[in-house]
Amino acid sequence: MNVPLLDLKAQLDPIRDEIQAAINTTIDSICYILGPEIERLEKDVAAYSGSLAGVGVSSGTDALLAALMAMGVKDGDLVLTSPYTFFATMGSILRLGAEPLFVDIDPVTFNIDPEKAAALLDDPAIARRVKVLLPVHLYGQCVDMAPLMDLAQKHGLLVLEDAAQAIGAVYPVVQNGETVWKAAGSIGDAGCFSFFPSKNLGCMGDGGMIITSNLDMAEELRILRVHGGAPKYHHGVIGGNFRLDAIQAAVLNVKLKYLPEWHAARRRNAGRYQQMFTQAGIVDSGDVSLPAAVYADKAGPQPTVDYHIYNQYVIRAKDRDALRDYLLSQGIGVEIYYPIPLHQQKCVAHLPLSIMSYPESEKAAAETLALPIYPELTEEMQEYVVNRIAAFYKAK
Numbered sequence: 001m002n003v004p005l006l007d008l009k010a011q012l013d014p015i016r017d018e019i020q021a022a023i024n025t026t027i028d029s030i031c032y033i034l035g036p037e038i039e040r041l042e043k044d045v046a047a048y049s050g051s052l053a054g055v056g057v058s059s060g061t062d063a064l065l066a067a068l069m070a071m072g073v074k075d076g077d078l079v080l081t082s083p084y085t086f087f088a089t090m091g092s093i094l095r096l097g098a099e100p101l102f103v104d105i106d107p108v109t110f111n112i113d114p115e116k117a118a119a120l121l122d123d124p125a126i127a128r129r130v131k132v133l134l135p136v137h138l139y140g141q142c143v144d145m146a147p148l149m150d151l152a153q154k155h156g157l158l159v160l161e162d163a164a165q166a167i168g169a170v171y172p173v174v175q176n177g178e179t180v181w182k183a184a185g186s187i188g189d190a191g192c193f194s195f196f197p198s199k200n201l202g203c204m205g206d207g208g209m210i211i212t213s214n215l216d217m218a219e220e221l222r223i224l225r226v227h228g229g230a231p232k233y234h235h236g237v238i239g240g241n242f243r244l245d246a247i248q249a250a251v252l253n254v255k256l257k258y259l260p261e262w263h264a265a266r267r268r269n270a271g272r273y274q275q276m277f278t279q280a281g282i283v284d285s286g287d288v289s290l291p292a293a294v295y296a297d298k299a300g301p302q303p304t305v306d307y308h309i310y311n312q313y314v315i316r317a318k319d320r321d322a323l324r325d326y327l328l329s330q331g332i333g334v335e336i337y338y339p340i341p342l343h344q345q346k347c348v349a350h351l352p353l354s355i356m357s358y359p360e361s362e363k364a365a366a367e368t369l370a371l372p373i374y375p376e377l378t379e380e381m382q383e384y385v386v387n388r389i390a391a392f393y394k395a396k
């Protein structure tokens with residue numbers, strides 16, 4: 001059996017006509033850069049995430065870069081973030097002449113540990129240089145934001161959420177004893193999304209968006225998106241070409257409607273894995289540990305609460321590399337996100353952070369493996385995946 005890590009054709013087939021019609025309408029509109037499709041998408045994504053404004057941009061990376069620019073991050077600043085994430089998070093900090101201040105991750109969620117962040121900021125010499133907290137909601141589950149927001153307030157810092165993998169994922173905020181679910185990107189001062197094809201909401205190329213309820217910041221971002229020109233050809237600041245294509249927005253406007261059901265299907269698949277792995281005895285043996293949805297309890301029996309959107313379903317596995325090779329040989333698509341933590345990347349070898357140690361991030365990089373979790377995955381395919389993993393450990 002062949003089980004790919006992601007099957008975008010299976011997603012496309014049922015909505016192909018609708019998407020082609022939307023693309024054709026955009027082609028005929030002769031409006032290819034910014035315009036009504038983008039405005040509609042900005043409004044709908046912001047509303048979907050409970051934010052006041054959206055600014056469509058050219059990629060998730062450019063969303064991070066533009067947002068950090070709008071927040072005034074510059075040479076010599078520190079931006080607190082995770083060493084265990086996609087490169088773009090660190091890359092956008094470094095491109096502005098700033099440096100990442102890494103906080104190690106929580107071993108259960110793979111997200112930064114707020115207690116470790118608090119401990120770092122206790123040093124006034126460090127706190128003075130930090131400008132922004134940049135939590136990454138890895139794999140589709142939110143960072144524990146409440147203690148981070150407290151820290152930001154205490155130290156007067158801005159919070160930018162890297163929600164590239166977590167559009168629509170919600171986090172339980174307790175207000176007056178009641179739980180209010182807030183969506184990724186709407187909790188801090190701004191949040192960044194990526195519409196890269198493999199994200200839960202993906203376009204047919206590159207795309208991204210920043211959401212914020214700070215309307216001044218939204219305006220600043222709209223100016224930065226067009227080289228800082230406001231009005232046109234008058235450049236008070238230096239921006240970039242960070243625009244989103246109208247054709248990509250048209251595709252996303254169709255897909256956004258289906259996002260809640262895709263999230264629900266991914267969560268159903270995660271539930272099935274949980275059951276199948278447990279039944280196969282692989283969890284009790286300690287060979288594999290499954291991802292934990294840490295906010296699920298607060299959601300109670302409501303299946304519609306997107307406490308985890310499973311952009312990736314990431315297990316920890318004994319003998320990870322051998323398991324990966326075996327599964328690939330069995331026709332199962334798996335991937336390592338991410339094999340090298342950011343402080344160990346060659347491009348930062350000249351920086352002091354490269355000699356630091358982040359043991360949980362290093363351990364995760366050595367142990368994790370992403371399994372297929374996409375919405376159209378069938379029960380039969382999942383049985384095959386679990387069955388092959390069971391066979392691998394049995395043979396050992």
Ligand SMILES: *Cc1c(COP(=O)(O)O)cnc(C)c1O
Nearest residue numbers: 059060061086088164194195196
């Ligand atoms: C995908 C991703 C990005 C970058 O998005 P692009 O659209 O590929 O530029 C940034 N951060 C994280 C955590 C991501 O997963």
